Amino acid sequence: MSFRIGHGYDIHRLVSGRPLVLGGVKFEVDYGLDGHSDADCLTHAICDALLGAAGLPDIGHFFPNTDPTFKNIDSQVLLKRVVASLGERGYKVINLDSSLIAEKPKIAPKLNAMKTVLASSLGIPVEAVGVKATTNEGVGDLGRGLAIAAHAVALIEQR
Numbered sequence: 001m002s003f004r005i006g007h008g009y010d011i012h013r014l015v016s017g018r019p020l021v022l023g024g025v026k027f028e029v030d031y032g033l034d035g036h037s038d039a040d041c042l043t044h045a046i047c048d049a050l051l052g053a054a055g056l057p058d059i060g061h062f063f064p065n066t067d068p069t070f071k072n073i074d075s076q077v078l079l080k081r082v083v084a085s086l087g088e089r090g091y092k093v094i095n096l097d098s099s100l101i102a103e104k105p106k107i108a109p110k111l112n113a114m115k116t117v118l119a120s121s122l123g124i125p126v127e128a129v130g131v132k133a134t135t136n137e138g139v140g141d142l143g144r145g146l147a148i149a150a151h152a153v154a155l156i157e158q159r
């Protein structure tokens with residue numbers, strides 16, 4: 001058996017007039033993340049962790065923000081494509097862990113929903129998906145609520 005780990009990081013600016021989607025779950029607030037796709041920074045960080053584990057280029061290489069095909073696309077579609085692409089290369093996802101850094105909104109009530117959606121996209125049990133949330137304690141631009149960031153690590157196995 002051959003195990004490989006990968007790390008991903010992403011950040012998107014908070015703006016008004018955009019839907020807020022994190023981990024494939026919509027938040028009922030009047031602001032959202034700016035970006036070409038649905039700007040789901042958690043799911044993008046997870047995609048990058050998986051691609052990195054397989055030694056592949058990052059999400060921007062596979063889904064460029066200059067391509068109109070990906071305008072406002074549901075990032076779960078991108079994540080499923082990443083998992084399928086790893087599958088074609090003989091890799092299976094074992095588990096992943098992730099952290100959201102968000103001053104607002106409150107993330108905790110949606111954690112389980114996010115895990116369920118991500119587990120489904122990843123094709124792994126919900127127990128194999130970690131999603132945690134913290135604030136930046138008011139420090140810096142993240143602390144002022146100007147953006148939401150996410151870190152993710154993933155373990156994959158070569159069959």
Ligand SMILES: [Zn+2]
Nearest residue numbers: 010040041044
């Ligand atoms: Zn992103």
